[in-house]
Amino acid sequence: MGLDHAVTKPHERLAAVLSEEMAAVDRLIRERMTSEYAPRIDEVAAHLVGAGGKRLRPMLTIAAARMCGYDGPYHIYLASTVEFIHTATLLHDDVVDESGQRRGRPTANLLWDNKSSVLVGDYLFARSFQLMVAPGNLQVLDILSNAAAVIAEGEVLQLTAARDLSTTEEIYLKVVRGKTAALFAAATEVGGVIAGMPEEQVKALYTYGDALGVGFQIVDDLLDVAGDAASTGKNIGDDFRERKLTLPIIKTIAAADAEERAFWARTIEKGDQREGDLEHALGLMAKHGAIEATRQEALAWTARAKEALSLLPEHEIRDMLSDLADYVVARIS
């Protein structure tokens, strides 16, 4: 067991402990994704469910509920709700980003068309709201409907802030909350609410999910400038080539002199990128200490996530959630 713990990733250990409930979540998702009348929904849904993915978000709901002593059945509904919101968001994201691939497979908008992705996404959103009503808990509805609004607002903000060099770290954080952290935070928070936990611990669950989500996204940014392509599967510089304002780039631009600003305006704003630009960009990040500063920030968010867990009951799942927070940053160290 000790060796197993050392070599298994924390989300895999969580999946093992929660396998029965995750199987129930999977069944409920498959059942609710289908449509009696519109076969296109079933086709797109089968493509998405088939693609698998780690189901990290619904697992956070199940983990939080179980850690708080809840034994069902509504955590299954809420976990499925969370996955539906996530899947709907992915469908719409792929339309907005004009993506052709996700998880190594062609995206739905490429296999069918943008129209199907927009409308099946809407269908999954509607399904998620039907599912979240099932437990009959108004606090849960507040949390999840607020999260849906924060997600959409963050996506719109990301769209308008794209390639805008005046993007601040504050705006970056709003976008990241929308893109990732809002749903992580709602996922863990509703697990505590459905278990009937007191307010302080519900708040701690929110903080854990939020900090884990922000840390996760910051590490994703870092892997693009300082990752190991062999182990991450990500090529260095993809974000730079796509002209994304990631945290290390925002920090580097904030410290730029006039000449450096002109470089960023040409490469990010205008998109005029030439041979050697990526290396120059990486050099500027190093020069201004932006990579190390970003790494410290990711560590601070992880520490915040783990600290929040200390307010929650002792439990083997709590230890796994703590390991999960460490694991997120371990990807870059």
Next chain:
Amino acid sequence: MGLDHAVTKPHERLAAVLSEEMAAVDRLIRERMTSEYAPRIDEVAAHLVGAGGKRLRPMLTIAAARMCGYDGPYHIYLASTVEFIHTATLLHDDVVDESGQRRGRPTANLLWDNKSSVLVGDYLFARSFQLMVAPGNLQVLDILSNAAAVIAEGEVLQLTAARDLSTTEEIYLKVVRGKTAALFAAATEVGGVIAGMPEEQVKALYTYGDALGVGFQIVDDLLDVAGDAASTGKNIGDDFRERKLTLPIIKTIAAADAEERAFWARTIEKGDQREGDLEHALGLMAKHGAIEATRQEALAWTARAKEALSLLPEHEIRDMLSDLADYVVARIS
């Protein structure tokens, strides 16, 4: 007053009687449409709110609640919810239809881009769910989240059934329920629920909204083949040119012989339309009595809507809702 009644349209009379509440709905919509962080949301929202429209759907909620003796404040929230769902649907519809105009103004997807329409639509959906949670009534949440699913399912079905000559009247009805009737029915039903009406009357309100919505859509189809362009602002044959399977066309195809089927396959399925085809199509509809049969069907739905009202309390608003049902069909007579 008598003369006024004779010359004023029923929805205008309703708007006059409910003017105070409709102003409150308008205020709440403007307040909830804004975003602190993403200015694009405010721009798109201002464009949509500025476009006006009759606000028929939220008015149905207010009318139903008031007719059932409800005095507030939650009908304002529910009416706003209904309008948000409608507006979100319009934004996504314009992306799916690749529309350039709505209500005589350029659509949001043309003024900004499809991305903004998709994401601001999602934001309005999320806002609608936040609003519908406010009254703390689980039955209301069931009704509205189910309506959202029926709407999305109907839209997907419409997408896949488009230009498919085997589309039956049953499929047509499912699409129409999704496109129009589901939100009309939910709008009136939640008005009764929030007023605490007994089940039989809540059901009657659902039936009224559903039948009004289906009748409304059938009449829209009819206006395209038998309307008066001067009074409707719609050109005869637009649906035919856009290769839409409207109810008169579905009925005409069902009665077609082999030669006629070939005509429909060429014009609707393949989209190969030539000079004189519209006249030929109109001739076939007349030959098979499809226009008169469709008109009878619209009248039957109106009668169903008015019959449902007889189960509801006597009230001046009830009379106006009855007139509204008549008015829907009067557009074609």
